[in-house]
Amino acid sequence: SSITVASTTSTEQSGLFGHLLPRFTGRTGIEVRVVALGTGQALDVGRRGDADVVFVHDRAAEEKFVAEGHGVNRVEVMYNDFVIAGPKSDPAKAAGSDILQALQRIAATEQPFISRGDRSGTHAAELRYWQAAGIDIADAGGDWYREIGQGMGPALNMASASNAYVLSDRGTWLSFKNRGELAILVEGDRRLFNQYGVMLVNPEKHPDVQATEGQAFIDWLVSDEGQQAIGDYRIDGQQLFFPNAGATQISQ
Amino acid sequence: MTAGLQIVLRGLCFRPNGRTVLAGLDATITSPGITAIIGPNGAGKSVTLRMIDGLLQPDSGTVRFGPRPPESIRRSFVFQRPGLIRASVARNIALALLPLRLPRAEAERRVATALARVGLADRADDSAQKLSGGEQQRLALARVWVTDPELLLLDEPTASLDPGATEAIECLVHSMAKAGTKIVLVSHNIGQVARLARDVLVLCQGRVVEHGATGQILTMPRTPEARAFLKAEMPWQCFAAAS
Amino acid sequence: MTAGLQIVLRGLCFRPNGRTVLAGLDATITSPGITAIIGPNGAGKSVTLRMIDGLLQPDSGTVRFGPRPPESIRRSFVFQRPGLIRASVARNIALALLPLRLPRAEAERRVATALARVGLADRADDSAQKLSGGEQQRLALARVWVTDPELLLLDEPTASLDPGATEAIECLVHSMAKAGTKIVLVSHNIGQVARLARDVLVLCQGRVVEHGATGQILTMPRTPEARAFLKAEMPWQCFAAAS
Amino acid sequence: MQSLGDAFSMLGALDHDVMAIAWLSLRVSLSAVLLGSLVAIPLGALLAIVTFPGRPLVVAVVNAFMGLPPVLVGLIVYLLLSRSGPLGALGLLFSPGAMIVAQTVLAIPLLAALTRQIVEDAHRELDEQLRSLRLDVWQRIRVLVFHLRFSLVVAVLAAFGRAISEVGAVLVVGGNIDGYTRTMTTAISLETQKGDLPLAIALGILLIAIVLVVNGTASAMRAYTMRLYP
């Protein structure tokens, strides 16, 4: 038997699923098909009953999804963190561990900044940071702030091609190959933590949902074995995701 | 039965793009056997044949076959330029048999007979488009004969045939006519018309200027146009006047 | 100068897909004026004309023009089926003037003259593809004349012309020949050959079976093939034997 | 690019996976073109030979549909095949079957429009001949398609090119599921997003190599059979 999981491009591109799924399938015999989409599209796929499990990172949207009865039982699985990448020369002097200060400096010097602009979880987080930094991005003017309406990879590609700053999740950054002159400039701020949640698509709304198998996947993810596997996943010795199932909510 | 086939053309007009090609053409063809249509280039002979076949609708006027509905008459047409598909000679002939939905063996037999009749038996498997001009015209003739038509429309069928083939085709046409097929023949070969036709229509500028028995028309035409045409004088005057 | 144009064909062979079309054809044409090529359908007349023009390369054998290089000879060809482009009659004729790169006014003048010569002056702006069969052949003739060729190859140029046009074209061809153009004419119209040609080649199955003065060939052919062809008997026997 | 060499050796190492992906691409696109041809070639030929009042409009619409955006086709097929859509019961979404459906939809207008033009051009010469032989419409279509079999190859190859190179529709309806619906183009997209441009380009070149083999085979077959009827 097999289940379909709607997830985000960042999770898929980081290679995490390639690491987890063989272990899960080996244990349960359930095959998992991951459809990697933008967070908005992933939730939409779930809403139509075309996936059995949704695995994304935009808490507000996830809670709305559950509240509307499309999903059941949202559980938190892991978190990773966001970083600001930018040119090594750092013309905006943004480097440090304070995300809000970094954004203010970028805005003040009008250094090019690439925004995904695709209403993904990462984009939603970015908008929250600008707001917290007291910058009205809609009003920013100038062409230094570029919304490209694409996924994480293309945003990094474009930042690397035009030596711009960009907000990325660490997983995608670590697995990204075309870095050019880019380097991580801002990291470690607790506000940069990025929580992932997983939920079963409501079988009462969509009778085709493979509830048993889907639930088995969710249960495995939060089990000790699943959490261990998540924690084990590394690229170049660096851990990408930090299991936190059952832990108290991480402040945003 | 077919001896009584009538072709009645009434007030046929054809004016593509404002040019008058047929200007109210009237004719009643009741004779059995072969009727020839002659006239200068551009007189409207091919257009008239097309209308008899139903390939072209007149802008006004009618084509009737006495009391019989047009669909009931098995007609065949040999064009000035035969339309050939990119296939073997045999396959090009077999096209004409498609509407009959014959069993394959029977179709092949008929094709072989028709090919032999026009001297193309050894060319059955060659590419039709590589045939010489005269051979293509023979193919076109073979194609109409396989279907055994009741009314046969021939547009200059021997124009690019060698003298021997011309004579043979004339024989064949003659024998078909004797066997009861009504034949309308357009030809510029006045000798051929004299040898084959029972009656002759002379067309000029989209009208029938004269219609009568072959002997009478060819030897003592009544109208000045027919006289000029037969003396091979008219067309150039015609065109000179028009230009 | 052109009176001395020689056409020397040596051992021309053509065997597409293993079929023998030309089987070592030899001929030396030295006479000025009009040389006719006659023979049954499929004898290889059109293929031979194509080789003289250089449109087709023989599998073996050569085409020479005495001492002159082939490129130096202004040749024109009138095909059995004229190639027409989707444009007006005038534009189709103007095609032939493209290589001369004339000024526009001069080109238009020449086109108008040529059109008048074949009686198509009032058709200059009509669609060429809608001309009648005979009119298309006139167009093809007009097209070669605008270029004033030194060697003119005519493949059944009057096959679908009416008697008047035929006579007029014959006149024109005759006067061109008298003015010094060398003309090679393929025709199935033995009367026309008798009226126009100074000498005649008889082709049969890809070989020259006889070549001589027109009067002699048409009245007392020496070879049995030529005799049979002229008595209009050969082709069918030919084909019957082959089939 | 020095790393393209590395990328190709990487392809070599991944050969089992890459071969499976290539084979899926080929299978999906060939199926779509085959299905599309069965529908679109007769339809295009029909449109070429019939005349009716709204014909120019229909021709313009078919031509315009050559510009159907793959993503739009993907979305519409997605909504149809979605479990909550009218054909949801088929369970085709996120499967190779769904990708075949989407690519068939993309192939049909291109095949029909090109067939229409090619048949129309030949039909001008053959129309009266075929009608005078009293062939009915379907017989005429059969004869014309047979007559033009060598020319129509280019329409089929154009449709194949469009199908195998598009990514928008297969991504939406297939979901780019690793080992199940990942095609060459979705893999190229994925590697591009990962910033692994050398690998993306290596995959692209492999895809073009596959397309070349298909076209070369078609060309050779065409040349071989055309020999007899030049």
Place this chain on the structure above:
Amino acid sequence: MQSLGDAFSMLGALDHDVMAIAWLSLRVSLSAVLLGSLVAIPLGALLAIVTFPGRPLVVAVVNAFMGLPPVLVGLIVYLLLSRSGPLGALGLLFSPGAMIVAQTVLAIPLLAALTRQIVEDAHRELDEQLRSLRLDVWQRIRVLVFHLRFSLVVAVLAAFGRAISEVGAVLVVGGNIDGYTRTMTTAISLETQKGDLPLAIALGILLIAIVLVVNGTASAMRAYTMRLYP
């Protein structure tokens, strides 16, 4: 879908932005097809009328290039135009100019392959006539293209369809920058990723409407001029 109506009224509200995006799409694709035609039509015609030993191979390659994946073309153009690439000095990357370049590359093989076939078909009838008139190669090409002007419209429209509907190449080289390089197809993609399918579909339908207008205009002009030479 009830929300499609909402989506269309949203389009209406956004009209200024949407019009700018639509106009950019149209401008880029028309430019690409124009540029592509200038190169590919003579080239395709040349390929149709010359014979040389490797010809079938060249034909197969041109046909195969109809299947160039847009993403691959995008990547290659990207690497050429990137600041560190050979044409970086032009500063074209992430600009409409770059999108025109990429779409031109995509249009050329389709135009050339279809032109080749259409010219080849007509050439069989006209070859000897044109050679006997002693036209040189370029004159023959000019005459054939003129002869076939009505038939070649379909090749141009196919190329236009391919250009305006593709998303892979414009996304990579244009970057989908809001207000600068966002085209209809990249906007559709974006709305799809956002999960706003009704808006994506509404944009798709608007795109098809634009393509229909272009095709309708082409059809009408073609019909008008064809009238004289049926």
